[in-house]
Amino acid sequence: MAVNESTRVERCPACGSETVRNLVHWERGAPLEVYVACAACDSFIARYTVERYTSSESYEGLLRLLGGHVVTSERELMRELAAIDDEVRRRFERVRELAREHEDPRRIEQILYEEANGERDG
Numbered sequence: 001m002a003v004n005e006s007t008r009v010e011r012c013p014a015c016g017s018e019t020v021r022n023l024v025h026w027e028r029g030a031p032l033e034v035y036v037a038c039a040a041c042d043s044f045i046a047r048y049t050v051e052r053y054t055s056s057e058s059y060e061g062l063l064r065l066l067g068g069h070v071v072t073s074e075r076e077l078m079r080e081l082a083a084i085d086d087e088v089r090r091r092f093e094r095v096r097e098l099a100r101e102h103e104d105p106r107r108i109e110q111i112l113y114e115e116a117n118g119e120r121d122g
């Protein structure tokens with residue numbers, strides 16, 4: 001078990017499938033939410049609130065998408081929110097490798113609880 005880092009593949013509690021659909025929900029004044037649903041049986045799996053977001057879209061592509069209406073002060077935020085860079089790509093490769101080689105058996109709730117309470121099983 002990795003002491004300071006681990007990865008877990010999310011599965012449907014109803015049917016065990018690893019194939020999921022992410023439903024991104026926006027509501028004015030509320031944090032962006034992602035509802036994870038099973039792609040096989042449509043069961044609810046989890047909900048996340050988004051603090052940061054990075055997509056595979058390039059920064060230039062996002063600027064094009066928004067038709068060039070992004071003011072300078074928004075550009076740094078845009079860059080932070082969405083442009084995939086080498087660091088993110090490297091982390092993605094690392095996380096994918098962890099999931100393949102040594103998946104964390106703990107439930108997400110357990111990981112969050114143990115992290116909040118400083119528990120380490122080494």
Ligand SMILES: [Zn+2]
Pocket residue numbers: 012013014015016017038039040041042043
């Ligand atoms: Zn399912």
